[in-house]
Amino acid sequence: MTKIKICGLRRPEDIETVNKYHPEYVGFVFYKKSKRYVTEEEAEKLRALLDEKIISVGVFVNADKAEILRLMRKGIITVAQLHGNESEDYIRELKEELSKPGKFPEEKEYRTDGEIIKAFVFKCPEAVSEIISRTSEILKEAEMSSADYILFDNGYGSGEAFDWSILRDFKKPYFLAGGLNPENVSEAIEKLKPYAVDVSSGVETDGFKDAEKIRAFIDNVRKH
Template identity: 50%
Template sequence: MTKIKLCGLSRTEDIETVNELKPEYVGFVFAPESRRYVTPQTAAELRQLLSTEIQAVGVFVNESPKKITELLHSGIIGIIQLHGDEDEDYIRRLKQHTDKPIIKAFRVETENDIADAERCSADYILLDSGAGTGTVFDWKLLMNIRRPYFLAGGLSPDTVGKAVATLHPFAVDVSSGIETGGIKDKEKMAAFVAAVRKEERL
């Protein structure tokens, strides 16, 4: 069963919606340069409202392991997602501080990018077209991948069904594809989740 991650949540309304829809994961973005950035305080308030059935993922770009582990230990997040230039040495150092799952994102342009992702020591890999660009990469590159992955990049309620049917990813990850005017759209969020669940039932 393909799992669902709805990323870039920042408002109480977003949490109310996901509590109804029950995706497996939600993402809080802690990268200050992102328009979806939330402060640790805001994330903590949102986390309090989040259903215990849903796991909270913290999204980071080249953040210090110390700051990440502080958010983990405070219970604001339970999973780490790395979206910067973090290398194997960084992941190794982070794992010395926590046993929580780590997702490492890779920008996919060539088969070499897939090979790099498969060698990564993170618990999970996320394959994307770029940092929140909302565009799709060539899915043909994924036909021979051997490890489970989160699929991101250009997914929307209209495209995610085909993605699940064609690729059977471990999880799908969406942010801009469920927004209208840069704000999370309840109808699009519901349609995205419904499209994934419908494909699973076929």
């Protein structure tokens, strides 16, 4: 069954909704330029309200690795979604650090074996030849990535879709994002059968999460 990620949560009522409908993943955005940005302190309070069975994901754009490690070690997130220009070296170094045991200053031991999602963004140049070339390049990069999962998107929470047909032959498990909503998610699953679908603006009204849209989105995914 296709898994579900509801991204961009920032209010206690958002947590109340996901606790009721139980998507497999939720996302907290730690990118300051995003309108869905939450601070570490805000995310920690929201995480404390979240059902422990739901996996919390932190969304980052070219962040300092120390920030990601701190959030993981504090248990605020268990998955890091890298949505910038993070290199393979960056991913490898982060995974190495995640596997090391250690202690917080207060001598509390931790060990984190968190997972990493690497986002690959399809942006369409005007020239058709450039579209074909760049798409092929992105798919190759994604195929070779050492991240635990791949995420395909068309931007940073723009709410617009890209041409799904380019993913028909992609073999690795991936999260599908970009332009999904309760009305089109069934079509996306039927065409691509992704590992997971990821939604943010598609379940919002006036910029805030809408409980009824979240319910409808999850219901339509779980019909498959």
